[in-house]
Every structure is written in structure tokens, then in C-alpha cells.
Amino acid sequence: MSAIQSPLSALSVEENVSDLIHKSRVLVVGAGGIGCEILKNLALSGFQDIEIIDLDTIDVSNLNRQFLFRKEHVGKPKAVVAGLSIKSYNPDLKIKTYHDSITSQDYGVNFFKKFNLVLNALDNRAARNHVNRMCLAADVPLIESGTSGYSGQVELIKKSVTQCYECQPKPAQKTFPGCTIRNTPSEPVHCIVWAKHLFNQLFGEDDADQDVSPDAEDPEAKVEGEHSATDSGNVKRTSTRQWAQDIKYEPAQLFNKFFKNDIEYLLTMENLWKTRKPPGPLSWEEAASHAGDTNEDSNDVRVTDMQVWSVSKCAKVFSDTIGDLKEALSDKSFLVWDKDDKSAMDFVTACANIRAHIFSIPTKSRFAIKSIAGNIIPAIATANAIIAGLVVLQAFRVLVQEYEKCPSVYLRKKSVHSKFLLAADKQVTKANPTCYVCSPQPFVNVFVNVETMTVKEFETELLKKHLNMVAPDAVLDGKGMVVISSEEGETEANDNKKLKEIGIVDGSILKCDDFLQNYELTVAINHYEAKEKDDPLFKVVANPEDLKAKESQNGQEDGSKSDKKQNAEESDEDDLMVVDEQEDPQEGSSKRRKLNPPDERVDEDDDLCIVEA
């Protein structure tokens, strides 16, 4: 098959590489699904000096794909056990392990400078962003990798040669319009999101965005010429939590409100049901004695996990879990939903299925709901192995500094027959000149409401969560005033002040920096007021023109272009195929990037893993 002669075949070991392999010092960040595979490959291909860092300990659910670990290792640090395992392949290996977070202050720029090469095998965006910045600051080449189900990618990041991990804005996690969740669910996932919101309304942290009641402001529900028919139906009700507490979380009353009264109210919004099947209200009494239920009360966890619960079972679980969760709440101010908390997961399974039943949407097993609710994409051991193989092949090229010969490589699911498909960019992708991380003078425009946002919110939500600084300092330009300090206690007095109160207004410039990341960023403040209910709290753009560009790209993320490629190769029998790169590397690469958004990458910690035979 001539297609195998792709740029990938150039990634073979050359003679002068082996010497460099022996001498190089490599850091592997993460010893999970991909990390284990990378470490095995490094050890077997002759690397002698390897350091491993990972924060996690081994869970029993890791054992089906993280092959350096065995049953007896459960509970032990991943980095340490992975190090010992690969040392058994080659006792001369020099291994150093850290059971720690890579974002810790202990691993500064000088730590990174010790290495010839850093290999990322991480499972979250925050750590990836951080290592990206550390490698740029230390000017050490970084090979970034990730998998998501059958998809995956390998990408070289080298200062001044390639783009960095943060050059392109990453798509936000998929969200659903509030009206769909509250009024017109049509898919199981809508009911699952609603059920998670219900959990938070009853037991979690107060969040107005997660209201589960019918939304009378739904534009679709409004009759033309009529103004908001039910101003009171929506906003000015006693909070759901308060009401639930007042009735002492009585299950039948709660059930009747959410699954009968609210649904009856939805039915009064007649416009919604002109083209849809209207929902059927369900009372507690009807649910508890729902006809047609089979006897399925099994104590076997595997059975109850895989079975689709009947309506009466859901009602019973609803009632039981409310008791448990109310109990759990008694000594806390709120609960945090966790897919691994049995009561919380059971509650969401029951509520999602009852709602699905009401809206004639297929109901699902607890297992299926858990995977959706936990935002889990199954981890595929073979995908991890393929990606890790590519990482180490690319490492050989990097050691001889042939960076230009390291284009990004993508793995995709090829067809329903579980075949894999590999594709590579034609050339390395150059840095985005307006990148707020790797450009020579990083700069962003930030749109915030300076009258309502507090300094603490600015620090936590914007500088830390969004711009991924670990310990930021911020100085108000012109005045030279330190408004946020990474030194504890130094600027605490500012925390609860609004930005405007300390002089941060439209047009202000903040010089922000993170000492650990060796990163300085100029932030231009633009005053912005959210107009619509769904408008974000703030916006960050490197270049105001990007705002328009981003909007026009929406809706193109279904990957129709690459599907065409996949279909063209459908008939081949090989399990692993290598095809020539796309005709238009630039466009092709950006499309594929969108297909594999990093935030959809596998949560390596998760216990759900489906490996197809």
C-alpha cells in the first residue's frame, strides 16, 4: 500500500540518534494511560536518564490499560511504581520519580532546563498550559500528546519554531441552551444535565444558571404581541433550596413539584408543543406504582449498573437518595456533585430517567448516564499505545533538532469496524503572532464589568482559571500600584473591592506576571456589561478581531471534511492505516484540531473504560 510512505515513515531511528538517546535526559509528565506506554517505549529504545512526575496514586480501574501497574500496586504513587517497573527492563536505567504536582513551586524554570526533552502525558488542560509555559520559558522542546477515545494527537512545541499549546483558543466545553434543558429536552443528555442541575438546586451550591423550573422567558414559548405572561413564574420565587428545606425534603412533594406541577405548567406554554410531542406529567403515586414494571431489584452492582431502571425503581431510588443526601447535607452548607458518590449518582440516574420518561426520550442505564454525566470519553488502551509510539518516534527527531520534520500527527477512529487512521500535517504549524503566551510581548484585551467584578474574582476566575497563571501578581500601569500580589496577605484588603474602586476602569492597563512561569502579560481592561442572560461573565481576546472570527467558525465543528477522508478508506482491512496528509495542511490541521478538542481528552482517572475487541 503506497499510502504507507507518508511523512510518518521518516520518523525512523537513524544511526546518529542512538548516541543522543543514551545521553539525553528526559522528563515525562504524567504516568497514566499514555505515560505508562511512553515510559515503556523510552526504556526499550535505549533512553538512560528518565525523570517521572505524577500526582496520582494507582486505582484498580487503571489496571486494564496502564500496564506498568499490577494489582498489588493499587494505592501506591504512579510515578514511583512506573519507575520501578521500567527499571526491571533495564537495571542500568537512571530513574528519578516525583509523586507531586508539576505546577508546584518546586519545579521552576531551572528544573525544566535540566532536560533535553519534556514529554507530556497529562489528562487536563490546566497542567498542559502550565508545562507549555515552563518549556517555553526554559526553551526546552516539549512533545504534547493526548487521546480521546479512538482519537489522539501528537504535537511538538518548540519555542520560535512551532506554535505553542495555547496559540489557538480551545473550544469551550459543550453546553446546551437553558431553554432546552428547562423546557424542551429532546435527548437523554438534556435530561442528565437537568438532573445534575436539580441536584445542585436541592443540595449543591446556589447557581441561578442552573434553575430547573420551566423558563417562561423562552422566546419560543411566547405568543406574538404578548409580553412576558408570567413574570412571577420564573425569577421571583423562593429559592428551590429554601422551599425544599421548608418541607423537610419530603420526597413525594418534591417529586410532584418537579415531575407533575412543573410539567403541567410547561404544557400551558402551548407554542412549545405545536411541533413537539407534549410531555406527560407524572405524579408520585403514579410513578411509585407504575404499571408494566418488571421485578428487577437486584443487589448485584453490575446488574443495577447496566440495567435500565423502571419508572417505579427510579421513584424508589429518588426517595431513598433524597434521604441520604439530606443526611449528608446536615453538617455542610452544600454538597458537591460527584459521579463516584453513590447517592449523588443514583439520584441523577433516577431523575434523568424520570424526566426522559415524561418527555418520551429513551431512558438509560446508570452506567451510560454516569459516562455522560461525568463527561467521560472511554479510554482505549490501543489508542494510548499508538500515540505513545508516535511520541517516542518524534522524540528521536527532536534529539537531532530536526524540528521542522516534526509535524503534528493525528489518530482518528476510521470506521465502525474500529480501525485506526493516522494523518500528519505537511509541515509544523507556526506560532500565532498574537498568542498571549508565546508572542514576544504577550498582550490580551479583557472585557469585564469593572463596576461589579471584585478583585478576587478577577484573580481567581480570570487570571488563574482562564489565563492559567498559578500565582499571579498584577500592577496597575501608570500608577505602579500592586493590586494583586502572590505574597500572602499583601493585597488581601483589595479582595472584595470592585475593580473600579481601586482604579481599574475602562482603558486601564495591568501588568500581570507569574514568577514561577516566568511569564509576563499585559492586560488591557475594557468595560463590558452582560446584556443577555447567557452572556459570559467576561471575555478574553488577544485581538478584538478574533471575536468576529470565532463567531463565524461556530457550527463547522462536525468534521464533515475528515469524514469524507475516512469513508474513502473504508474498505481496507488493516487495523492501522497511514494515509497521506490532507491537501491543505493549514486548513486540515485546524479542522482536525477542532475534532479533537483537548478538553475532551480522556479523564485517565476514570473507571469507565471500553476496549473493543
Ligand SMILES: [Zn+2]
Ligand atoms: Zn502560543
